[in-house]
Amino acid sequence: MDLSTALSRARRNFLDDWTLHAVAIASLVVAFLCLGATLFAVANLNRIAEKWGNTQQLSLYLKDGTEKADVSQLQFVLESLPEVAAVEYLTPAAAQKKFLEQTDAESDLASLPTEVFPASLEIKLTQGVPEGRLQKIIDRLQQLAPVQEVESYRGWFEHLASLLQASRWSASVLAALVAICVIAVIENTVRMAIAHRSDEIEVLKLCGATDGFVRMPFVIEGAIQGSVAALFSILLLLVAYAIVSGQVGYTFATLTGVSLTFFSPQIGLAVVIGGGAAGALGSLLSLRRYLSV
Amino acid sequence: MDLSTALSRARRNFLDDWTLHAVAIASLVVAFLCLGATLFAVANLNRIAEKWGNTQQLSLYLKDGTEKADVSQLQFVLESLPEVAAVEYLTPAAAQKKFLEQTDAESDLASLPTEVFPASLEIKLTQGVPEGRLQKIIDRLQQLAPVQEVESYRGWFEHLASLLQASRWSASVLAALVAICVIAVIENTVRMAIAHRSDEIEVLKLCGATDGFVRMPFVIEGAIQGSVAALFSILLLLVAYAIVSGQVGYTFATLTGVSLTFFSPQIGLAVVIGGGAAGALGSLLSLRRYLSV
Amino acid sequence: MTLARESTTRSVGRGSTSFFRQRERPDSSKHAKPILVMEEVYKYFRRDVPTLKNVNLKINRGEFVFVTGPSGAGKSTLLQLIYRKHTVDSGRILFSGRDVARLTKSSIPFLRRNLGVIFQDFKIISHWSTFENVAVALEILSIPKRLIRSRVAEALDRVGLAGRGNEHAGDLSGGEQQRVAIARAIVTEPALLLADEPTGNLDPGLSIDILTLFEEIHEAGTTVIFATHDHSLLQAAPHRLVMIDDGHVIEASQGLRAWAARTQSMVAS
């Protein structure tokens, strides 16, 4: 069974009913667009999660009149804890500035006196500190002399984390669904092609063609369809991204603090290769199920 | 051409190659799932937009020591403007309370003296005030004696509005895409069915069957496939909604202030009927293109 | 020829059992006229060489006509022009006085409902049962299920396949499939029966049986055009004979026996 014969037969089959293949590729492009869009969303969600996950933090509000030496000592102790990534000392003036930045309103609050903002230690935690451990640290810190209050932002982070988790979860479900869909479409297309050329297949078999000879062109067709559709849909996504990214990307960046990015070329290549593999696989499954003479 | 013959022939065709129809319905279910999810997203985005659109507002910060009578008069004048939906007077105490609620942190800011919060008039605008008109109103208000400053939150609203606009825009593009996809899938399926039973069609034609006689079963099949797929995908979405809504719905509600809702039964019915119509249409298109003896 | 003439006369009294025939041809005065007229018919499949040249043929209601000629002569093409699978390139074909070539696309089905065609390649649906293959011709006419059942059973009986209605048509032998095709053509009791090589897959005994069946149907008033290579059939039944040779249609009723005998002896040599 030589490849050149198989290729030329695949080419002939393709030309014979190119509309079938065109429609199949179109369906696959839709499926891959879903997959691509999902990957895109997941990639950006991951970036958000990473960024926001990194900024998991505690604020340690200090009692008025705490001495500079006490603060330094406290900072040193905190920095030696394994869960702590960084500690920043915020003077009342700095706190006021940051507060005004965050409220983003040029309101009368600008006239608040600096003294109403307490000095604080902003503690960035390492990623993945377990809940119980965090609570313990907070309890311990609360008992320190210069500490007036510990702010852990936990309510907010729990909300955010659950939303991200749900998004990532539904994204991977969707990705799996799309993969199944691709295999199903290819399988169906090949099934159609088999039904369409059942007379040819019968003649081939009756003339002494081996199973490999009969199957090879279908597998080649499936692989080509899968990879062409994947490639095409990535290009479409890129175009759509280029068109939309300006406006949406800005809004996205200002809302999340993370700039929108397309997934990496490696992932794109993986999608194309995966598309070809899924095509060949769908083809083989279909042949196994529907091709018997 | 009587319907009962057509129905029984459609039934026979369906049983003859039910796998083809099953696969077609499966593809359609995927397509309708996309459509349903999109409708779901659009419905909820609309609710957010409505709610947030309704809360488009101005804050009129008053100079310290403005008399109660001046405030009342100002409030009366403002309420008579056609662009204004409601005006609320916020005393410094109320402003402080609201501020603390919004910052959502039990921080030291609670100890801010009430005086630092200026009294204000919170103006809710009607929906759809044009940009130019809004600017004029703001300029006019700025010149009034008791007004210290006008806060229009425009930067924030522009971001939000552009995000919503982009979402709605891409959602409707997706919906159109899905509709095309449904017609394409049905068309393709019918084309396959035609190719599959081209010998039967030839015999029918040669025995004197009218076009209607030949076509009717295909149209019925297309309509049934389309509506069954639509119905099935809505049921699937409902199940998914029931499973997910608890956790995600809570996060969504806390983030947006709008509770997650499923689209209305009317829209569901419209999708099913539309699915049937798209099926019949796809079928007819396919027949017109591929059925000729 | 004498036989054929006789049956033309006899055909006056036929058709009273078939509501279809009555519905389709209520005008009883028509049967005096020829059922099929071909005037200067040309058919080109290749630009320069016509497959049929200047064919003039008149077939009367109730006639039985053999069409013969070598492979590739144009016998099937002649029949295909009548049932509008192809259209003539020039000339005209009148069926019951109407020009077949000028029928609109939507009235072709009604032409075909007056014809029973046995195709050279059978055109049997192999994944249907024998019964379904025959019944389809009646379903098209919206005949009630009950009636379909009895008429299909009768037609299968006539071609020697009684009681085999439930068999998968694809599993039948070549000759059996051919007989299913015959049953489908005769079950509607058409006005004109076009048989393209209907005995090519049948043994001599069965061929004669089928020929006899066609003669019975013909006796009942149906016009039959019978394309065949089988010279023993031509010898067995003394009907009008039309030969297609090099695109020309030649009436061969006179020299029939001599010609057939010549071919026969040639074959036996």
Place this chain on the structure above:
Amino acid sequence: MTLARESTTRSVGRGSTSFFRQRERPDSSKHAKPILVMEEVYKYFRRDVPTLKNVNLKINRGEFVFVTGPSGAGKSTLLQLIYRKHTVDSGRILFSGRDVARLTKSSIPFLRRNLGVIFQDFKIISHWSTFENVAVALEILSIPKRLIRSRVAEALDRVGLAGRGNEHAGDLSGGEQQRVAIARAIVTEPALLLADEPTGNLDPGLSIDILTLFEEIHEAGTTVIFATHDHSLLQAAPHRLVMIDDGHVIEASQGLRAWAARTQSMVAS
């Protein structure tokens, strides 16, 4: 019978031009043995009635055997058992000494490469050209394109379709399609040629030509099994005759002429 014996002897010197035949059967001592042996073969399509009963048949390398019998007798079934479209229900079929029924699925193709089969329903791909339909048999054997072209042209020439390779097979007449099927079967120069009603759509003159072609191929050493209804062919060529009747296979070489004459006279009456 005498003729057949002679050609068996003559077949010693054949095959030197076909690399395929050489590759597949390098053992030259084999040709002394029978090429096909059927021993107590039964085939049931329906539970109670066997289509073939206790068939015992031995065909020597280089023989020419006619198979005949009424429609539905089991002629096609007999051939189908040989090329493993069906398997026997009991008994065994030895092709070149190997049991066909016990071939694994993956070695069936190699059995079929030694056979040339002309199917009763042609099995021509109507959307391929005539050339492609014939060439496919060689493509399967991975023969170089150049060689394919010349061998297909030669085969088409032998069946009287020279220069018509580019025509759409679906547009050919019934007889022309049948000849394409014949060309496809003979183009591989198989060891055994199974012809199922290969002249059903051909006129008497062409039938004789095709029979002559088969006899030529037979002269060159190929074993031929020729199933037919056409009694004039049986008369024209005095080969071994096997009849299938009621499932039984009967050697009819002795009474052939008498029987054929009887049928002929019956048909002519």
